[in-house]
Amino acid sequence: MKSIVVSVMLLAITLIAACSPGTTNGQNEVNRLQQAIQALGPDVDPFEAERAARLAYHHATALAEQYQVSTSPILHNTLVNSGVRQRGLCYHYAEDMQARLRQENFQSLGILRAIAEPRNNFRIEHSSAVIVPKGADIYSGIVLDPWRHGGNLFWSATSKDPRYDWEPRMTVLRRKNTRRIEAPN
Template sequence: MTRLVFALWATLAALILGGCAPSQPFVGKTEVDALAEAISDLGPQVDPAEAQRAASIAYAYSKQLKQDWNVTDPAIIHNAKVINGFREKGLCNDWAQAMTQRLQQENFRTLDLHWATSPPTAFRIIHHSALISAKGDSMYDGIILDPWRNSGALFWAPVREDTRYNWRPRLDVRAELMSGENPF
């Protein structure tokens, strides 16, 4: 009887713990597919194959850059390492530039790429990110592709839903900062 009770408890524990363990390949596939679907949903003119390719590249390239740049800490700590010369790359503008350039290599016919910037505020430093939209659409109708925020794990969201930052065209923010309009 004791062996039977022990076996039942061991089986129950294995089932519970096994059910709690994340399945990485499934999670990664689901995330890529979710982003591909969101990109496809940007408009009827978006080619689903291009959306899938962009999503796959965004996830894979984020992971590759994390490894290439030896990102092992939260983003702000990694920034300090870059600024102090302990790491070569990994500031948000490095991520934005690399992601934008990599996706531009695909010569998408139905998608546009943008470089978005959130100007500094009293509580936040300036932040840059790549952004993807349907061909001809405003960046405000696109999706932020931000691997910096989670240290190489891609964060994405529709621009209008990403309330953590005040995304604007990079050149507009640059002009504002150069003119002295932004006190930060």
């Protein structure tokens, strides 16, 4: 009987370990983002690049836990919009990621916001934080998008994002305001 219990426990531990994400893969992703941030420019501090990459990954996960994300991002949006959940829309992730990274007071990096206007029939815009070399615009940066995969950080060069055409947040907001003012009553 004792050997059966031990065997079942060993099997359970093996299955849990096999199904758990490895820390090596997570660290590899952090390292890849760190290298991409470092490559943004010669003045980017390597220690800040490492800290920003690590924080971006960890904060994306923490936000999903805080927002109680348990479904796809679109379904979670429905929960937020119907009042079942309080936060978890893309702009919540964007503003919370931006705020957290800005707390670090990076000297060689800036944290900006970007919006992609809809390219779909649902007319849904998307917001994200962007990390850039200090003083640069969003087009010189990397999109940090924790919403897209429900708390698993997606990142890419702003201009190479396969899914969205990013613009500075204020550019999009001004354009929307102009459209609203010019729209017939």
